[in-house]
């Protein structure tokens with residue numbers, strides 16, 4: 001083993017100790033994918049994290065989400081620098097009509113209406129009147145919205161670079177449609193609608209929320225260690241703080257995740273075992289994690305070193321997912337056997 005790979009695997013071993021931390025309580029994440037028609041920016045999805053300290057508001061919002069009620073709902077009120085409001089109206093071909101609403105939810109104002117937070121809209125003069133409509137705060141609206149009408153209940157925040165997309169919306173011209181005075185439209189005639197609003201699972205380590213875990217996520221995490229963040233996808237070891245240990249663990253994951261599914265497990269080990277004792281061309285990434293041109297114990301150690309790190313993507317229909325405990329036993333048994341073979 002070269003000096004470099006010794007250093008590498010020492011780092012991996014250190015990362016394994018860190019992964020012994022238990023997972024923190026998972027927050028609820030809702031993904032909002034916008035239908036942008038032909039006007040597609042580089043991305044179209046925003047993730048918001050729901051707060052647990054406004055439970056009635058959270059559950060009310062989730063009722064609409066899980067009922068599919070927000071799908072097709074348009075952005076209907078844009079005030080640049082102030083708010084972007086949605087959650088109320090769909091276009092029926094002739095006018096904007098309000099979606100059916102559940103009974104109003106009790107006001108739970110607790111957090112400030114700061115930039116990037118999401119709050120419930122309500123009827124003037126009635127603090128407990130929020131139903132389906134919500135808005136994103138473009139700026140620090142605390143001086144106004146924390147006091148008006150009992151305070152507007154902040155129940156979520158925009159994650160990652162989601163505000164970049166919402167900021168882009170704020171440049172759209174607005175029109176009066178069906179009596180609503182500030183409706184943003186593309187090309188003067190195209191609504192911005194929410195194509196899909198659904199509860200989703202954040203993949204820990206997918207720091208840029210792209211859906212795949214790769215070097216870009218490690219690069220972003222490295223930057224974040226300087227800039228600071230408390231977003232859950234950055235906290236790879238799920239201990240509540242983001243620091244070097246998370247970067248070490250993410251790097252270990254990238255090393256051991258040979259098949260690139262964002263999780264280090266049995267499928268990665270199988271790639272190593274299938275190619276065991278084979279010489280491979282220099283730089284061939286297949287199984288030869290250590291890059292020494294040979295698939296052997298160092299590559300297996302990389303997989304074991306990050307074992308069970310990452311989050312497994314949802315299994316495709318019919319695919320069997322082995323129990324983690326069983327995987328661990330198989331893996332360790334295989335290691336003992338292979339070490340013996342290697343030494344002889």
Ligand SMILES: [Ca+2]
Pocket residue numbers: 205206207208209210211212213214216217
């Ligand atoms: Ca990613």
Ligand SMILES: [Ca+2]
Pocket residue numbers: 235236237238239240241242243245246
């Ligand atoms: Ca951490």
Ligand SMILES: [Ca+2]
Pocket residue numbers: 256257258259260261262263264265267268
């Ligand atoms: Ca994998």
Ligand SMILES: [Ca+2]
Pocket residue numbers: 287288289290291292293294295296298299
């Ligand atoms: Ca190797």
